[in-house]
Amino acid sequence: MIKVLVVDDNPDIIAALDLLLGLHGYQVLTAATKKQALMVACHQVVDLVIQDMNFGQGLTSGSEGQCLFHELRAIKPDLPVILITAWSQLETAIELVKAGAADYLQKPWNDTRLLELVECYASEGRDKHNAREHETSPGGDFKAQPQFIYQSPVMLALMADAEKVASSQVNVLITGANGSGKEKLADHLHQHSLRKSAPLIKVNMGAIPQELMEAELFGAEKGAYTGANQARKGRFEAADGGTLFLDEIGNLSLSGQMKLLRVLQTGEFERLGSNDTLKVDVRVLSATNSNLPQAIKQGEFREDLYYRLNVIELHLPELKARKADILPLAQYFIGSDYKLSDDAKQYLLACPWPGNVRELENACKRALVFAQDACIKAEDFKGVSKVNSTGSNAGNEKQQIEQVLVKHGGVIKHAATELGLSRQALYRRIEKYRIDPGLLG
Numbered sequence: 001m002i003k004v005l006v007v008d009d010n011p012d013i014i015a016a017l018d019l020l021l022g023l024h025g026y027q028v029l030t031a032a033t034k035k036q037a038l039m040v041a042c043h044q045v046v047d048l049v050i051q052d053m054n055f056g057q058g059l060t061s062g063s064e065g066q067c068l069f070h071e072l073r074a075i076k077p078d079l080p081v082i083l084i085t086a087w088s089q090l091e092t093a094i095e096l097v098k099a100g101a102a103d104y105l106q107k108p109w110n111d112t113r114l115l116e117l118v119e120c121y122a123s124e125g126r127d128k129h130n131a132r133e134h135e136t137s138p139g140g141d142f143k144a145q146p147q148f149i150y151q152s153p154v155m156l157a158l159m160a161d162a163e164k165v166a167s168s169q170v171n172v173l174i175t176g177a178n179g180s181g182k183e184k185l186a187d188h189l190h191q192h193s194l195r196k197s198a199p200l201i202k203v204n205m206g207a208i209p210q211e212l213m214e215a216e217l218f219g220a221e222k223g224a225y226t227g228a229n230q231a232r233k234g235r236f237e238a239a240d241g242g243t244l245f246l247d248e249i250g251n252l253s254l255s256g257q258m259k260l261l262r263v264l265q266t267g268e269f270e271r272l273g274s275n276d277t278l279k280v281d282v283r284v285l286s287a288t289n290s291n292l293p294q295a296i297k298q299g300e301f302r303e304d305l306y307y308r309l310n311v312i313e314l315h316l317p318e319l320k321a322r323k324a325d326i327l328p329l330a331q332y333f334i335g336s337d338y339k340l341s342d343d344a345k346q347y348l349l350a351c352p353w354p355g356n357v358r359e360l361e362n363a364c365k366r367a368l369v370f371a372q373d374a375c376i377k378a379e380d381f382k383g384v385s386k387v388n389s390t391g392s393n394a395g396n397e398k399q400q401i402e403q404v405l406v407k408h409g410g411v412i413k414h415a416a417t418e419l420g421l422s423r424q425a426l427y428r429r430i431e432k433y434r435i436d437p438g439l440l441g
Contacts, residue, residue, distance in 0.1 A: 002122045003045060005029045007037045007068065008052040008084075017050060020111055021118065034068045035232060041075055042199045042238065048102075048122040050114075053085040053093060065089075069096055074202060080121040084109060094431065098424050103412050106437075113409075120413050148181070148188060149332050152322035158314060165312050166192035171264070173249075173309050174287040176316030179358030182287040183247060185316060189285060190243045198242030201235050206248035213256045215272045218263075224273025234271065236263060240280040249309065250290030250301065257302045264308040284309065319353040319360060329357060333364035338374050347378035369425040398433040401426070410440040 002025075006017045009032045018028045029044065031037035040046065049072060053065035069081060080102035085093040093104040102121045105114060148159065165172055166189045174182045183202070190200040208216050215224065219234030235244060246252075252260065263269050268279050286309045295301035319326065326348050330340060340348070344367075353359050367380040401419065408414040416426040430440075 001025070001027045002047045003027045003029055004118065004122060005031065005037065005040055005046045005049045007031045007034075007049060009033065010052070013052070020114070024115060024118075026118065026122070034064055034071070037068055038071055038075065039238070041072055041079065042201065046076070046079060048118060049079060049081045050118070051081055051083055053083055053089045066092065066096065069101060070099075073100055074204075082117055082121065090437065094427060097412075097427050100424075102423070116409070116411060120411060148184060149328050150322070150325045151328060152324035154317050154322050155325060158316070162189060162314060163192065165189065165314065167194060168312075169194075169283055170311040171284045171286070171309055172311065173292075173313045174285065174316065175313060176287075176289065177318050177356055178289050179356035180316040180318060181357050182289075182316055183245070185314060186243075186245045186247075186285045186287060190245075193243065193283070195242045195283060199239055200243045200245060201239040202245045202247065203235050204247045206251040210253045210256065213253070214259065217256075217260070218269045219271040221271050221273035224271070231271070234269075236269060236280050236282055237278065239282045241282075243283045243285060246284060246286040248288060249286040250288040250292060250295060254300075254302070257305050261302060261305045261308060264305070319356045323349060326353075326360065329360055330364055333361050334368060334376055338368070338371070338376055341375050341377045343378040344376050344381060347381055365422070365424070368422055369428065397429070398435065401429055401433065402435060402439060405435070405439040412440065 004021055004026045006014055006021075006028055007030075008014050008017075011032075014030050014032070018030065021028050029040050029046065031040055037049075037051070041049070051065060051068060051072075065083070069083070072079060072081060077100070081100075083093045083096060083101055083104040084107060085104050086107050090104075090106065093101070097104060103117055105117065148155070150156065150159065162185065172189060174185050176182050186202075187200070190196060203216065205213075214220075215232070215234065217234050217236055219232055219237055222229065222231045259269070263280075263282075264284060266279075267281065268277050270277055292301050292306055292310075296303045296306060327340065327345055330348055334340070348360075351363075355362075363381055367376050370380045371377070401415070404415045404418050408418070412423050412426060416423045419426060421429070429435075
């Protein structure tokens with residue numbers, strides 16, 4: 001049975017959606033807070049999220065909804081999210097669709113329209129989940145894993161080491177430049193470990209203010225700090241029995257390093273505001289693009305913590321050092337319905353890719369926007385549009401988009417498929433041509 005997570009702090013809305021979706025054969029999971037939603041997403045199989053944009057108190061309107069969306073994307077990047085938004089937040093919802101949300105509905109929504117979107121995207125979420133569970137090599141002369149595509153000798157050697165390390169219990173430090181795939185490698189290690197049925201909890205150490213770091217990692221009791229209205233678990237508790245991924249570990253303060261060291265040594269810690277000692281069983285994977293040995297010399301990173309984290313080091317090479325992977329990766333990013341022309345291949349191989357795999361992926365997404373047919377050319381990667389936005393071609397394209405939207409009742413996925421665009425590319429054109437939002441249902 002397909003599972004739909006409904007996130008809203010209004011019990012009447014939750015009850016209404018629970019009834020509507022239950023009558024149509026969906027299993028409904030509910031959450032009233034961001035924390036509850038993230039816990040459900042981490043600990044259960046979820047095929048689709050229906051998320052209100054405006055919930056929570058004490059925050060700018062919609063900010064809690066935006067935070068939840070981005071954290072869900074970080075935890076489950078393939079999980080489809082349908083946003084429910086007020087007219088005042090329509091612009092924000094469109095921006096989140098560009099960032100990867102599946103679609104959005106304006107309040108008050110139409111039940112028929114909602115069910116159409118759920119049917120459209122829930123099965124897609126289930127298919128992606130099954131694909132991750134059962135993915136095999138797509139053929140050809142390159143090797144594919146759920147998170148990696150590679151054929152270069154340096155990556156073959158690295159992944160052979162990763163296979164050996166994955167089944168062990170030791171802590172692993174993943175090093176490499178920005179965009180090289182450190183988080184993907186952490187996903188791979190967890191998915192191939194003995195802890196794969198337990199949660200993988202991710203923490204971006206560079207994104208959390210230092211004053212909140214202790215509460216984020218170890219939890220806090222009610223009243224432990226201003227705004228702590230209820231007790232909350234930290235990331236170590238949430239990861240008990242599983243894996244904790246600490247990204248950008250080099251950004252952790254010296255005081256935070258000392259507290260982290262104790263947990264790694266003993267597995268024990270206290271929530272902020274509590275004297276009760278808790279004990280967890282957590283494997284720690286960490287990642288950095290910093291030179292930690294140099295930071296140790298400069299007194300910015302504890303040497304004893306470094307050796308606790310770095311039982312095994314796996315270093316991801318920059319893309320320019322694994323050129324044999326560029327074309328297989330590019331083909332993966334543009335999808336099986338498109339192919340690369342010879343000049344596009346030459347262009348990709350000649351690029352230095354300072355942003356590594358992440359830059360290549362973004363370049364492929366842009367190329368799909370500019371491409372006029374199923375053959376991607378070098379000029380598409382350079383962002384050369386063949387459509388004059390002020391000429392008759394633009395008017396014809398706007399008219400075509402409007403007609404296709406009407407034909408499909410405003411369902412973006414179906415309209416985008418007929419137009420040969422990604423959903424994000426279609427939304428960009430809708431915004432560019434100022435197409436009536438009413439056509440989106």
